Amino acid sequence: MKYYSTNQKAPSASLEEAVVKGLASDRGLYMPEQIEQLPSSFFEEIDKLSFQEISYRVADAFFGEDVPAEILKEIVYDTLSFDTPLVPVSDHIYSLELFHGPTLAFKDVGARFMARLLSYFIRKEGKKQVNVLVATSGDTGSAVANGFLGVEGIHVYVLYPKGKVSEIQEKQFTTLGQNITALEIDGNFDNCQALVKGAFMDKELNERLTLTSANSINVARFLPQAFYYFYGYAQLKKAGKADDHIVVCVPSGNFGNITAALFGKGMGLPISRFIAANNRNDIFYQYLKTGEYKPRPSITTVANAMDVGDPSNFARIIDLYQHSHSKIVNDISGATYTDDEICETVHNTWQQYQYLLDPHGACAYRALCEGLRPNETGFFIETAHPAKFLQTIETIIGEKIKIPTRLQSFMAGTKQSIPLSSEFADFKDFLLKETR
Numbered sequence: 001m002k003y004y005s006t007n008q009k010a011p012s013a014s015l016e017e018a019v020v021k022g023l024a025s026d027r028g029l030y031m032p033e034q035i036e037q038l039p040s041s042f043f044e045e046i047d048k049l050s051f052q053e054i055s056y057r058v059a060d061a062f063f064g065e066d067v068p069a070e071i072l073k074e075i076v077y078d079t080l081s082f083d084t085p086l087v088p089v090s091d092h093i094y095s096l097e098l099f100h101g102p103t104l105a106f107k108d109v110g111a112r113f114m115a116r117l118l119s120y121f122i123r124k125e126g127k128k129q130v131n132v133l134v135a136t137s138g139d140t141g142s143a144v145a146n147g148f149l150g151v152e153g154i155h156v157y158v159l160y161p162k163g164k165v166s167e168i169q170e171k172q173f174t175t176l177g178q179n180i181t182a183l184e185i186d187g188n189f190d191n192c193q194a195l196v197k198g199a200f201m202d203k204e205l206n207e208r209l210t211l212t213s214a215n216s217i218n219v220a221r222f223l224p225q226a227f228y229y230f231y232g233y234a235q236l237k238k239a240g241k242a243d244d245h246i247v248v249c250v251p252s253g254n255f256g257n258i259t260a261a262l263f264g265k266g267m268g269l270p271i272s273r274f275i276a277a278n279n280r281n282d283i284f285y286q287y288l289k290t291g292e293y294k295p296r297p298s299i300t301t302v303a304n305a306m307d308v309g310d311p312s313n314f315a316r317i318i319d320l321y322q323h324s325h326s327k328i329v330n331d332i333s334g335a336t337y338t339d340d341e342i343c344e345t346v347h348n349t350w351q352q353y354q355y356l357l358d359p360h361g362a363c364a365y366r367a368l369c370e371g372l373r374p375n376e377t378g379f380f381i382e383t384a385h386p387a388k389f390l391q392t393i394e395t396i397i398g399e400k401i402k403i404p405t406r407l408q409s410f411m412a413g414t415k416q417s418i419p420l421s422s423e424f425a426d427f428k429d430f431l432l433k434e435t436r
Helices: 014-022 040-048 051-063 069-079 107-125 138-146 166-175 189-201 201-208 221-240 257-268 284-289 316-321 325-331 337-351 359-371 388-398 405-411 422-433
Strands: 001-004 030-032 086-090 093-097 130-135 154-161 181-185 209-213 245-251 273-278 334-338 376-382 417-419
Touching: 001 014, 001 040, 014 107, 014 209, 014 221, 014 422, 030 040, 030 316, 030 334, 040 221, 051 069, 051 221, 069 107, 086 209, 086 221, 086 284, 093 221, 093 359, 107 130, 130 138, 130 189, 138 154, 138 166, 138 181, 138 337, 154 166, 154 189, 166 181, 166 388, 181 189, 181 422, 189 209, 189 422, 201 273, 201 422, 221 257, 221 376, 245 257, 245 359, 257 273, 257 316, 273 284, 284 316, 284 325, 284 334, 325 334, 334 359, 337 359, 337 388, 359 376, 359 388, 417 422
Parallel strands: 093 376, 130 154, 130 209, 154 181, 181 417, 245 273, 245 376, 273 334
Antiparallel strands: 001 030, 086 093
16 A cells, blocks of 8 residues: 655555655654445454454554565554553443553553564565654653663664653563663653654654664554554454444544544544543644644643643644645544643542543543433443552552552663754754764
């Protein structure tokens, strides 16, 4: 399958080119030229299939033309070595828990898939080294760093905003060493993202280095996130809820996650509508209300992974809907919450249902509670284990919570990071010196 740029000014690319380049030469994001409809028989039997079986069928629709079946199956099954259970929380509302992977965050799925696919392409082409650049506002860094840790021929540079990720999140990507370098940027997430995009557009860097991105701008990172929406539906069907009108609510920052869900709908996944839940960084919410997209500097909130003022994947959403605001609002509604409202939701849900939300999941749960109609059943995306926001959660509920063993091992490590300004010249100079 060929991939085109959302800016429509770059030549189309193969899957390998799109994955290795990350960003098109015209600064657009790659999109598959077609979205394959899955047969009705697949959805009739989906509740009888495993997570891996479902995901392989979805992956084959995207990547089957470009990756041998046995290799693709191995990549999918190795990626999904953990479950993403659908857990009932309150009446007609379920949590799709995506924090059971190695770094206890939803990005384990996309990051692990991309690491394995990129490794396959490197071996196939005999490339010497690929440098992966990734900007993170929290969980992306840890998922990508751990997904690529020790992978031969790949060096990962994680750019993160100084003082704006939780201590546990920071430890998950600054303590690894080996082929992982953490860069502590004096700025916010948007500055980190701008540095990554700037590197792809810099002629000298691209002549001297092979660069790619592991952010959700990369098709190999965001498309696999569609897997768990199909699995969430399969679990609802198994629970006898498939005949209901199904609503999915996604806590949204850079919008790769909900974009993958929209691709799933395009493939035939029977979801009635979506809710995009924002914190105070409500750029998309305002777009839904006004039809005008007005990015602005991000605001620091308790739901830090959603602190994005110019979400990259907005370009994919408007491309998917042919730039039609009316079509977008027909499928997607929005909600936005303050820190106080997020904390209130975490506290009340724990008190009433003994279900512990992380701040991002709290945004989505509240939006679903307030937006669900009488004839609907919904699930929201619980993106990370609450213990990754330990101090915040314990302060909210007034209780100590248990830290999973995997997180404890990260916390015992020694932080290794390199401080940098948010100036592109400093970042470029660092990369050129680092890779001599």
